[in-house]
Amino acid sequence: MSFDAPMPLPAGALKLQGIGKAYRLYGKKWGRALEWMGIGHHHQLHWVLKNIDLELGPGEALGIVGENGAGKSTLLKLVTGVSRPTSGHIEVGGHISALLELGIGFNPAFTGRQNAAHTLRLSGVEDQAIPVLLEGIEAFAELGDYFEQPLRTYSSGMQCRLGFATATAVRPDILIVDEALAVGDVFFQQRCYDRIGAFRESGTTLLFVSHSAQAVFALCERAILLKDGEVAIDAKPRAVIDLYNAQVVARSSGQGVTVIETSPLTEQETDSGAPDDSMDGPGTTGSYTAGAARLIALTVLQDGQPAAAVIANAAMVVRVEVAFLEHVADPHVGLQVRDSRGEVLYRAHTHGLGVSLGDASAGDVIEVDFQLMPHLMPADYTLTVGLGAGGKPGGAIEHSLLRHQDVASFSLVRSPDDDHWDGVVNLQPQVVHRRLAESESGG
Amino acid sequence: MLPLGIAQTWAYRRFITGSVMQEFRARYSQSLLGGLWAVLHPLALIVIYSVIFSKLMTTRLPGYAQPYAYTIFLCSGLLLWTFFAELLTRCVGLFVQNGGLLKKVNFPRLTLPLIALFSALLNYLIIMALFFGLLLVAGATPGFEVLGALPVVAIVSGFAVGLGLLGATVNVYYRDVEQFTAVSTQFWFWLTPIIYPVAIVPEQYRYVLEWNPILPLVVAMQDVFLRGTLPHWGSLLYPALIAAASLGLGAWVYFRLGQDMTDEF
Numbered sequence: 001m002s003f004d005a006p007m008p009l010p011a012g013a014l015k016l017q018g019i020g021k022a023y024r025l026y027g028k029k030w031g032r033a034l035e036w037m038g039i040g041h042h043h044q045l046h047w048v049l050k051n052i053d054l055e056l057g058p059g060e061a062l063g064i065v066g067e068n069g070a071g072k073s074t075l076l077k078l079v080t081g082v083s084r085p086t087s088g089h090i091e092v093g094g095h096i097s098a099l100l101e102l103g104i105g106f107n108p109a110f111t112g113r114q115n116a117a118h119t120l121r122l123s124g125v126e127d128q129a130i131p132v133l134l135e136g137i138e139a140f141a142e143l144g145d146y147f148e149q150p151l152r153t154y155s156s157g158m159q160c161r162l163g164f165a166t167a168t169a170v171r172p173d174i175l176i177v178d179e180a181l182a183v184g185d186v187f188f189q190q191r192c193y194d195r196i197g198a199f200r201e202s203g204t205t206l207l208f209v210s211h212s213a214q215a216v217f218a219l220c221e222r223a224i225l226l227k228d229g230e231v232a233i234d235a236k237p238r239a240v241i242d243l244y245n246a247q248v249v250a251r252s253s254g255q256g257v258t259v260i261e262t263s264p265l266t267e268q269e270t271d272s273g274a275p276d277d278s279m280d281g282p283g284t285t286g287s288y289t290a291g292a293a294r295l296i297a298l299t300v301l302q303d304g305q306p307a308a309a310v311i312a313n314a315a316m317v318v319r320v321e322v323a324f325l326e327h328v329a330d331p332h333v334g335l336q337v338r339d340s341r342g343e344v345l346y347r348a349h350t351h352g353l354g355v356s357l358g359d360a361s362a363g364d365v366i367e368v369d370f371q372l373m374p375h376l377m378p379a380d381y382t383l384t385v386g387l388g389a390g391g392k393p394g395g396a397i398e399h400s401l402l403r404h405q406d407v408a409s410f411s412l413v414r415s416p417d418d419d420h421w422d423g424v425v426n427l428q429p430q431v432v433h434r435r436l437a438e439s440e441s442g443g
Numbered sequence: 444m445l446p447l448g449i450a451q452t453w454a455y456r457r458f459i460t461g462s463v464m465q466e467f468r469a470r471y472s473q474s475l476l477g478g479l480w481a482v483l484h485p486l487a488l489i490v491i492y493s494v495i496f497s498k499l500m501t502t503r504l505p506g507y508a509q510p511y512a513y514t515i516f517l518c519s520g521l522l523l524w525t526f527f528a529e530l531l532t533r534c535v536g537l538f539v540q541n542g543g544l545l546k547k548v549n550f551p552r553l554t555l556p557l558i559a560l561f562s563a564l565l566n567y568l569i570i571m572a573l574f575f576g577l578l579l580v581a582g583a584t585p586g587f588e589v590l591g592a593l594p595v596v597a598i599v600s601g602f603a604v605g606l607g608l609l610g611a612t613v614n615v616y617y618r619d620v621e622q623f624t625a626v627s628t629q630f631w632f633w634l635t636p637i638i639y640p641v642a643i644v645p646e647q648y649r650y651v652l653e654w655n656p657i658l659p660l661v662v663a664m665q666d667v668f669l670r671g672t673l674p675h676w677g678s679l680l681y682p683a684l685i686a687a688a689s690l691g692l693g694a695w696v697y698f699r700l701g702q703d704m705t706d707e708f
Contacts, residue, residue: 023706024703024706032616032617033617036700077546077705080549081549082545082546082547082548082549082705083546083703083705083706084702084703096549098547098548100547101547104543104544104547104548105544105548107465107469109469110465110468110469114465117461118458118461118462118465121455121457121458121461122458122548122550123548123550124454124455124458124550127457
């Protein structure tokens with residue numbers, strides 16, 4: 001028995017150590033040929049991935065977010081093995097299936113059945129397993145008689161259904177899904193997600209690439225944000241998506257917006273009026289500022305008193321205090337209420353609510369009260385505050401100047417006289433009933 | 444590890460045979476004459492060359508009494524050449540043409556030249572069957588000597604695949620290879636005694652043709668089908684060595700330069 005032999009990774013595990021990927025750029029066309037002949041050095045390395053360390057256990061679900069060009073596709077190519085890392089080491093436990101592009105390798109001249117069988121062979125399926133798998137594909141893709149028709153007669157939705165059914169015919173140990181999973185109608189999409197969910201329950205590890213916050217929340221318990229080829233953050237989906245959204249705003253606004261780190265304001269800080277301290281230390285991700293204004297305080301009140309616990313079904317006030325450091329034309333204050341997973345339950349701003357605050361000059365301090373009816377399930381919620389400028393017709397805002405993510409929280413508690421209900425939002429039903437028939441024996 | 448290995452390629456043998464069958468069926472499925480076109484193309488060449496050259500050449504093919512002597516002579520060489528040129532051209536374009544697939548799906552890349560080889564062999568088999576029909580009609584049915592054609596076809600296959608693998612790998616980085624192959628096979632064809640016998644080449648220039656490893660192979664096929672003799676085995680040594688060398692060189696270049704080919708697609 002050898003103690004030196006490296007332990008093979010268990011099925012579904014994935015280990016990336018110091019992964020880097022660089023493409024060779026040649027200045028001159030002849031450069032590469034000269035290098036082949038051993039004459040000189042003619043290329044520069046263009047690094048698209050740097051120092052990626054990632055370890056996934058069997059059954060984990062990792063969301064991968066990042067802007068175009070951040071290195072997502074390259075990372076997936078390395079994991080699937082179609083491309084080779086320039087530095088570092090990758091270990092993969094078990095069999096990988098990648099839903100990067102559905103229907104790759106399909107031939108329009110052949111029937112759905114022939115294409116499915118061919119794709120199965122392309123992914124290395126043993127011959128004797130194919131007939132059984134084809135039955136499953138036929139059932140899942142729901143193509144009816146079209147399964148025996150040439151692919152060129154298919155709609156694009158049907159091709160995607162066949163592609164998904166074929167690519168997921170065998171449960172992989174690691175499944176890679178690109179967000180291009182907008183397949184067919186909403187019912188088929190639901191079945192796709194159901195199948196992915198069933199794989200997960202059976203222990204499949206998931207790598208999910210997406211721009212969609214909702215999908216990452218729904219499928220993953222962990223996420224990474226890729227930025228310029230590096231892992232900017234590896235955390236819960238909520239923190240990752242928040243930072244990602246802030247980066248998108250910072251890049252696209254062109255207003256000199258920079259991403260900042262903030263932490264929730266505590267009672268003491270708001271009271272002492274020392275919000276600058278809140279900029280330090282570990283905190284939430286997703287905040288940014290353009291430097292034009294500063295959040296001084298955010299207070300939750302009920303019955304005129306600051307409250308950490310708020311009674312559901314009774315009016316509450318969220319009070320926002322903003323100090324302006326520069327002149328801002330037509331400023332607007334926005335508010336988000338999010339649940340503990342990070343899902344936004346409510347989002348609005350003064351412009352959308354038809355309120356104008358008037359232009360602000362340097363030194364102005366504006367206080368805005370949002371009076372809300374928290375018709376929500378008793379639970380913990382966070383508040384995110386934003387400042388924008390320039391209300392546009394249709395309720396949109398020209399540009400965003402400031403966002404403090406999850407700056408405060410409150411707990412909603414059930415009031416003793418509240419109805420008993422379950423869900424997310426209290427729809428406050430009025431129940432009316434009539435008896436339309438009465439049996440003779442009855443009352 | 445990377446999809447380079449030979450062991451993985453064996454595991455994909457059903458993918459290879461499946462792809463060959465698919466390609467074969469594809470020829471038939473969407474055209475009226477289907478697979479006939481694969482036959483009509485060389486047939487047209489044979490008819491053209493036969494009509495134009497047979498009158499000129501009969502005097503130069505002394506000692507052959509058969510009425511179809513020139514046509515048989517022509518077919519022996521031309522069909523082998525067509526097999527070689529098609530396989531080579533196809534191999535050279537393989538990686539570039541399958542770039543989209545290669546960068547999305549992880550499968551053994553060496554399956555691609557093998558699919559090309561078996562497809563080409565299948566086509567060659569079909570057209571050779573027709574050629575045998577012609578031989579029957581002409582009353583020139585070959586005997587057991589026909590088995591002598593098998594090592595010839597094997598050498599041509601190895602030569603084309605080796606050269607093709609070399610070209611295909613370089614073609615990923617320099618697409619000139621495809622163009623160069625198309626042009627140079629034209630010259631190569633005329634430098635090979637396929638439509639003319641070696642005998643008409645003046646003695647002092649014959650050394651120019653000596654380098655050509657295809658020449659002994661073509662002559663061997665003419666021996667088998669026209670003269671009804673086994674090939675001169677010694678003459679096959681040179682092309683066999685060249686084929687082995689090109690296979691080795693192709694594999695070496697592929698394993699050295701082909702590792703990061705998906706970065707180029």
